[in-house]
Amino acid sequence: MFTAALFAVAVAMILCLLRMLLGPTVYDRILALNSFGTKTVLTIAIAGFLMGRPDFLDIALVYALINFIGTIAILKFFEYGTLGDESLEESE
Amino acid sequence: MLLAFLVVIAFAVIHLRDLVAIIMLAGLYSLVTAIIFVVMDAVDVAFTEAAVGAGISTVLMLATLSLTGRLRREPRRPRALIPIIVVILTGVTLIYGTFDMPHYGDPDAPVQQHVAPRYINDSPNEVGVPNMVTSVLASYRGFDTLGEVAVIFTAGIAVMVLLMNRRRRSPDEDKEQS
Structure with a gap:
């Protein structure tokens, strides 16, 4: 059953990757990136149970946090055009 | 996959x-x-x-x-023939080199024979850290890790100095400082 779940997640990853490559707008790509990160978390969790080591769940949690930070950074970049360093922006 | x-x-x-x-x-x-x-x-x-x-x-x-x-920018298209030949040759050489390597996870590989058994057997008694990787990094190779930390620290300081220079050159901040 875990194998089937892993396969399903892999298919979803391929779909996300396609959207990432084709994505006409940047927002499609951001969404694809975010959901690909989520699929990564799922993959690690499922692989942990498949290999009989449920403590991989902690690692999956850390991945979720990292994914969140990356998405926030990209979105902030598109909202403000910078990452919050106003003095540099004014000097130009 | x-x-x-x-x-x-x-x-x-x-x-x-x-x-x-x-x-x-x-x-x-x-x-x-x-x-x-x-x-x-x-x-x-x-x-x-x-x-x-x-x-x-x-x-x-x-x-x-x-x-x-x-x-x-769209890069200029240089003549790519010679670089491609060099890259392919290097790749073939590297792949040929991997044929001599032991298989992944092979217990007879030199990696598993050299110092790894000592780390696995003795590190709980000698160092007392439950995690083997941590004991290797922090105790057996302590000086190595210290050097790495120094390098990273230096790099961080260099980057900060560069960025601060750039900020100081903006005109209105120059007035405040002088």
Whole structure:
């Protein structure tokens, strides 16, 4: 059953990757990136149970946090055009 | 399967022109690499790869982009024949070199014979840290790790000095300081 779940997640990853490559707008790509990160978390969790080591769940949690930070950074970049360093922006 | 992902992402990075998309794809590349590390049971390496590759370097690259432009110029097309030949030759040589290497996870490999048994057997008594990797990094190779920390610290200071110089040159801040 875990194998089937892993396969399903892999298919979803391929779909996300396609959207990432084709994505006409940047927002499609951001969404694809975010959901690909989520699929990564799922993959690690499922692989942990498949290999009989449920403590991989902690690692999956850390991945979720990292994914969140990356998405926030990209979105902030598109909202403000910078990452919050106003003095540099004014000097130009 | 995962390696196929890597190949697809790498070609996309070469092909695309939008630098933001390239940065996102590079983050994706690190995530897939980290999954491969987890599958190969090197969890701590995967941790580092995900934190540095997918997390911090994405943010740093975006910060760079906010200082420069977003689209990359179309590169000139130089004669690519000789570089391709060199690359293919190097690749073939490297692949030929891997034939002599022991198989992955082979217990008779030199890696498993040299100092690893001592670490595995004696490190709980000698160091007392439950995690073997930590005891190797922090105790057996303590000076090595200290040097690495010094290098990283120096690099961080250098980058900070560069950025502060750039900030000080803006005209209105010059008046405040003088």
